Amino acid sequence: MDDIYKTDALIAENIDAYLETHQHKTMLRFITCGSVDDGKSTLIGRLLYDSKMIFEDQLATLEADSKRVGTQGENIDFALLVDGLAAEREQGITIDVAYRFFATEKRKFIVADTPGHEQYTRNMVTGASTADLAVILVDARKGVLTQTRRHSYLAHLLGIRHIVLAVNKMDLVGYDREVFDRIVADYRAFAESIGIIEFTAVPISGLGGDNIASPSVAMGWYDGPTLLSHLETVELDQSADQRKPFRLPVQWVNRPNLDFRGFAGTIVSGQVHPGDEVRVLPSGKTSSVARIVTLDGELERAVAGQAVTLCLADEIDCSRGQVITAANSPVEVADQFEATVIWMDEDEMVPGRAYWLKIGPQTVSATVAQPKYQVNVNTMEHLAAKTLDLNAIGVAVVTTDRDIPFAPYEDSRDLGGFILIDKLTNRTVGAGLIHFALRRASNIHWQATDISRDHHANLKNQQPMVLWMTGLSGSGKSTIANLVEKKLARMNRHTFLLDGDNVRHGLNKDLGFTDADRVENIRRVGEVAKLMSDAGLIVITAFISPFRSEREMVRGMMQPGEFVEIFIDTPLEEAEKRDVKGLYAKARAGALKNFTGIDSPYEPPEAPQIRIDTTRMSPEEAADLIIAKLIP
Amino acid sequence: MTLQTLTHLQRLEAEAIHIMREVVSEAEKPVMLYSVGKDSAVMLHLARKAFYPAPPPFPLLHVDTTWKFREMYALRDRAARKAGMQLIVYQNPEAVKRGINPFDHGGLHTDMWKTEGLKQALDLHGFDAAFGGARRDEEKSRAKERIFSFRTAAHRWDPKAQRPELWRIYNARKAKGESMRVFPLSNWTELDIWQYIHLQNIEIVPLYFAAERPTVIRDGLLLMVDDERFPLNGETPVMRSVRFRTLGCYPLTGAVESRATTLPEIIQEMLLTTTSERQGRAIDHDQAASMEKKKQEGYF
Structure with a gap:
């Protein structure tokens, strides 16, 4: 071990020579995959300890903590050195991505330390995204487990080219070569099945330090590299790039x-x-x-x-x-892709909803279609899925609102990897890996027409608008919309009323009331409203349209200023009391699922252009108010 | 094609520059927290590189406690001028009025001058992104903090609600009133910082180098008597050859006895020594999770 880290003499005798060497070090980023039970924290703790990244005062704290909450009796519990936040320490589990640093004579290392359980898949994906290499830890007593397969699949999915199978706790199986060989053979069979062509297997003992920095005396039969010497010599992605x-x-x-x-x-x-x-x-x-x-x-x-x-x-x-x-090797440009999407938020993905998509320095608006399939990360089976929830991984079509330059993820992490951001909460809700562009982008062109939308509007002598009424079922949207249209007709305005119930009898009769179907319902209505406003009409819509994101999506489709959000504000108690169609009673009785206000949320507008309080205003007064505000 | 191998310092430098350019592109009103320490010196140097030949397109903010070493104040003003940047110095007016000091007010000193002072300064100027020089190797709770660290409108950090950070993509979106703390040096270690200062010939406060300085011992810390405000109670300071591994308020910053007067000697001493950097600071000495608590409350 000392040859690798052994620097004290050189530091003391000739610091300039030491610095000269260290200024030419390269850097390797890797991820460790495994659970606390596999001795992962112990292994990292040992790497830090052996490379003198633990100082005396930290060691004193570590020793005190080891006695207080450690799991190694009177011995040092290296795991405590790397388990960071207070909450996690109490639970005895690491729950996030932590980055650790150590260095040898040849390289500086950044270790992404992530938890191994399935509920922390998103953390592992995050850690893997910047890693050149993955160390997959296996307990020699247990062999290749479900989690080993999951970790290997994720590392491979995220494009890690170098996989190390570290068979740990060899001390507990008597340093037996046969145990090691059997595990390696098992792993090879699996690895090939998911496309991992080569990997390096090392038998180690984190506790004893065998084959970590120095060759194990107890495992003379092993003639491969130690873990550290492999980490020091493996080719960097930076060179390949x-x-x-x-x-x-x-x-x-x-x-x-x-x-x-x-x-x-x-x-x-x-x-x-x-x-x-x-x-x-x-x-x-x-x-x-x-x-x-x-x-x-x-x-x-x-x-x-x-x-x-x-x-x-x-x-x-x-x-x-x-x-x-x-110049002679440009990247492709497209606005529709097939991609692997990894969902990272507590709120499930809503197919069709517009999210921000950030790829490299560029941010665009994008929607994700219903997944073609979801991947069971333990068995790699493809499952049917309507959406993706936290930690789920699926393959879906992603559509952006404009052309973006890109490369397939397997060619470039930077030009093929993207994140998805919720437009309202601003949280990073997903990550994606582009497979390829879909043909749509290049085959469908926009046909220019000679009669412009201005021409349509001028003929009708009016300014096109979309009056978007939103509110709970029974709030009075349809009644007020109908009155507004009658008044506009009397003023010789050309209008069209799109009503929620009516549309569901035809255009949208294939849609139900799940979140995803509600989003698609609004998207289609938005597109129709857009065509009608292009035709010069004043469009009035009456849809519950419960989600802010979709109302914002429709606003984004229209010309600036043409979308007018009108909040028909009726409290739930009042709407339920009226219950004109008897739907609330059915929903309360459980006969109607996904009913807005009962078991499906309504997100009220934060700054509607017009708010109608129906508890203080008759429908007639409401219609007059809307007209007065809009028609000068 | 011949390949050019990048050293670890070149890669760390590129990463920090990339981060700074993202912030300037996405934030409305960024600022760089400048504490005059060695990490700040490196961060400022990297900012000059990131935007060259333009000067860094944001001001420097020094949240002052009035208790820094005199040599720090001198370098602060000189460094800002050299970079062609505006320097904003902020002192919490309530702490000024009440004469908060490290001798009489204990933990309140850090709380009012630094934690409260920082929040006030950010709110006053409406800064929505603040660069800080913190590194993940400094202590455990930092190891998990993101490079782009999101803060609520009340400046709180929620370790459980951190955004995943993948590849080189950073999500800098936020609602009005919310802000980001951004740490371009997250992946640097103390040794990296020193080596970089050495290689790039970056000016740092002379206090990092050993010299004969007037000192007294208080609660096991070797303190420098930097001005007449230090209550000596009849004691005569002793001249010792000392230097500082980290710089803060002079009555709270412990010196180490040393003969290291050049950067290689400092690095040599650092590599052979066995106490960690933050131990010289009185602030961390409470309990294991103290820094995490302080950060949740808005300490940088």
Whole structure:
């Protein structure tokens, strides 16, 4: 062990020589997969301890804590060193992603330490997303378990090229070679079945330190590398990325004065030199690199992993989110994809709902269709699924609201990996891995027509609008909408009323009342309202439309200012008391499922343009108020 | 094609620059917390690199306690000028009025000057993203904190409701009033910081280097008598060759006896020593989870 870390003598004798060596270290990020029972925290604790990343005062705390809450009797419980937050310590379990650091003579290491249980799949996915290598821990007494398969599947899914099978606790099976060989054979059969072509197996003992930093005396039969020497020599993704074509997603346009215009970003693959021909996507414009600018002077070359600023020879349009690529090897551009989606939020995915999708530096609006299938992460079976809930992984079609430059995830983590953000809570709710673009994008073109929407509106001598009434069932939407339309007709306005119940008899008769169906219901009504407003009509709609996201989605479809949200505000007690259609009674009796206000939520508008309080206003007064506010 | 191997410091540098550019692109009004320590010095240096040839497009904010070392104040003003950045100095007016000090007020000193002072300064200027120089290797609760760490409108951190952070993608979206703390040095260790300062020749406060300084011993900490406000009760300070591994309020920051007067010597001493960095700070000495509690309340 000491040869790897042994530095004290050199540090003491010749610090300059020591620094010279250490300034040329490379960096490897890896993830450890396993549970506390497999000795994962103990292994990491030992790596830190052996590389002197534990200081004396921390050791004193550790010793005190070991006696107080440790599981190793009077011995040091290394697991306590890595189990961070107070709440977790009490539960005796790690529940998040923690990052640890240690270094040897050759490399600095960043370890993503994540919990192993199935309910923490999202944590493992997070840790795996930045790792070059995964250490899959197996207890020698138990062999390949369900969780081993799950961890391996996730590591492979997230594109980790180097897998290490660490068979731990060899001390508890008498350092038996046959036990090790049997586990490796089992694992190989499984690994091949999911596409892991090669892996490195190491028999270790975290407690005793066997084959971790130094070769095990007790396992003379093993002639492979120790865990650390493998970690020190394995090829880095950063090197592999450099061999791929040049790509730089633009993060920020640097324009301090009229004479300088630089495109700042991190090179995600390839290399670039002054004079190289480049192409900007999605515009497709070409130019060449004039200079690579840094504070330390201009560079003759920059490579994958570096954050630089490029100046181009020509004044071409390029902004945040666009990708500068090698001219002869551009990336694809599309707006519809098949992707693996990993759901990370307590609230399940709502197919059809608009989420923010962030890919590289670019954020666009996107919807995810009902999954084609969900993957059982323990057996890798494909299951039918209507949605994805927390920790679920499925394959679905993702549609963005505009063309984005991308690469399949297996070619580029940076251009093929995206996150999904809820538009209301701003939480990161999902992650996605792009497989390929769907043909729709390139085959369906927008047909330009000669009679414009302005022309339609001018003929009718009116300003098109969508009056969107939202409120509980029985709040009075349809009654008020009907009155508004009658009054507008008397004023010679061309209108059309879309009513919730009526639409469900035809256009939307295939939809039910689940969250996903409600979203699709509103999306279709929104599209119809949009066509009608393009035709110059004033559209009045009366739909419960319970979710804020979908109302915002419809607002986004319309021309700015044409969408008017009208909140028909009737308290639940009042609506239930009226119960014109007898539906509340049925819902209360359990005969009607997913009824808004009873067992399905209603999210009231936060800032409606018009709010109608039906407890203080008759429908007639409400209609007059709406007209007065809208028609000058 | 010949490959160019990036060193760990080059990769850490690129990561920090990437993070800073994301914040500037997504936040409405970012600011860089500047504490004048070595981590702040590195962070400021990286900001200059990230936006070169433009100056960093945000101001520096020093949440002052009036009890920092005099040499820190001198470097603070010089560093801001050199970077071409606006420097905002904020002192909690209530703490000024009540004369809060580390000798008479114990934990209230940190709470009012630093925790409250920071919240007040961020609210006053409406900053929605603040860069901080904290590193994950400093203590355990930091190891789990995100690089983009979300705070409620009341500046609280909820360790259970942290956003997953994948690849190089950071979710900086937030509602009005909410804010982000952003830690570009999350993945650096103390050794990385020192090596980088050495390689890049970054100016740091001379207090990090050993020199003869007037000192007294209080509660096991070796303290420097930096000005006449230090109550000596008749004791005469002793001149000792000392330096500081971390810098804060001078009456709360323990020195170590040392002869290290160059960066390589400091690094040498650091590597051979066996006490961790934060031990010189009186603030962490309560219980194991003290930092986590402080952070939930809004301590940086």
